[in-house]
Amino acid sequence: MANNRRHFVIASVLIVIFTVLVYWLLDGVLLKPEAAVVQAAPIDNLFDQHIWLIAFLFALVVVFMCYALIVFRARGDEGDGEHMHGNTTLEIAWTVIPCVFVIYFAVISTTMLFDITRPHPDEYVVNAEGRQWSWLFTYPESGAITQELVLPVDTPIRIDLTSDDVLHNFWVPEFRVKQDSVPGKTTYVRFTPNKVGEYVLRCAELCGLNHSGMLAAVRVVSRDEFDLWNSEQIAQIQE
Numbered sequence: 001m002a003n004n005r006r007h008f009v010i011a012s013v014l015i016v017i018f019t020v021l022v023y024w025l026l027d028g029v030l031l032k033p034e035a036a037v038v039q040a041a042p043i044d045n046l047f048d049q050h051i052w053l054i055a056f057l058f059a060l061v062v063v064f065m066c067y068a069l070i071v072f073r074a075r076g077d078e079g080d081g082e083h084m085h086g087n088t089t090l091e092i093a094w095t096v097i098p099c100v101f102v103i104y105f106a107v108i109s110t111t112m113l114f115d116i117t118r119p120h121p122d123e124y125v126v127n128a129e130g131r132q133w134s135w136l137f138t139y140p141e142s143g144a145i146t147q148e149l150v151l152p153v154d155t156p157i158r159i160d161l162t163s164d165d166v167l168h169n170f171w172v173p174e175f176r177v178k179q180d181s182v183p184g185k186t187t188y189v190r191f192t193p194n195k196v197g198e199y200v201l202r203c204a205e206l207c208g209l210n211h212s213g214m215l216a217a218v219r220v221v222s223r224d225e226f227d228l229w230n231s232e233q234i235a236q237i238q239e
């Protein structure tokens, strides 16, 4: 019995060490692009919690397996080991513990989804139409039509998405959020850019031959620069 406890203590310590190591490796490999919207913080936090859980589950399986293979290997004895039938405590544990994790992640994911998709009273609206294989942006406020998406920083944005043909998907990796554009209906994606910069909008729904080339420039600019750009667009329309 004391020996069993010793094996569990050693395996548990190894699991903790291995979990931290796997998390560190995954965190280094899965480099997220820089975050450029307010909504990125809770999304990245959720990613992070998932990566911890993935690292722990991987460590749990691999450490127990390797430990058993090495420590309990048969030394010259090739007969079957002792058979074990049913263990109620173990079965309850491996049912309840994963359930708790699933419920926990369901609750925090749903809460976050409601939180980041909630309408904002002062949101600035831009229409984006996806078509094989380009994007077209319309600014309802000014009537401007562009191929580049220009947005003011620190302003809640709502993009109303439509499609001219097949399914497309609005995705700027730095903005984290993602939304399909669906023929025949309007879908919405909301975010608040908080970093001035140049980004690339990529279609993230396989939409045909040139899907990978379905890109558009996204420019997040200061409020003043946006107002200037906006008045230039209005002047062009009036010409």
Ligand SMILES: [Cu+2]
Binding pocket: 167, 168, 169, 203, 204, 205, 206, 207, 208, 211, 212, 214
């Ligand atoms: Cu596509």
